[in-house]
Amino acid sequence: DTAVSQTPKYLVTQMGNDKSIKCEQNLGHDTMYWYKQDSKKFLKIMFSYNNKELIINETVPNRFSPKSPDKAHLNLHINSLELGDSAVYFCASSLRVSGSRDEQFFGPGTRLTVL
């Protein structure tokens, strides 16, 4: 009965590799997000999708490509991994894109380590 789930929980990989992180929510929400949390706990939004449509695209290297096959899933693919990509990546979801500020529910995070 997990609300927002992410796989894998831990990911250790070499520089230059390509990896994907998957996210699924069973809350019936319309909007999903990817955040990056660095080693100093600073949490910054990367992308947001509403009903499979990209609505937020922050200044993120184009090595990062989100994909939303349906509104319950938002995956993150990262090409040519670099040392600076090491961080915890959080997926989140909320009910709708505008109007009242709906609570964002966060997943447990994926800890990515690039060696």
Next chain:
Amino acid sequence: QKEVEQDPGPLSVPEGAIVSLNCTYSNSAFQYFMWYRQYSRKGPELLMYTYSSGNKEDGRFTAQVDKSSKYISLFIRDSQPSDSATYLCAMSLPSGAQKLVFGQGTRLTINP
């Protein structure tokens, strides 16, 4: 300068103490203000939510927003060891996509 500034701590207080956590921000257009709590190795969870200026109380927690000073606070009364976590303030604009801008988070430890 970051849009939202938060003292990262760490902050360590004895059980039962009143804790005050604060954030300042630069964008006067922010209208929605939130406090998230993040336990170690977990995702953030919403603790308090305030619209515009004013106070909001929920049990031992009180959130205050002073838009004229661009300053928000979270007070925890009768602090418990289970309150030990990182507290992140977050805020967003009144319209458009729900882009939350977070502070760095303050790491809080309540000592029994």
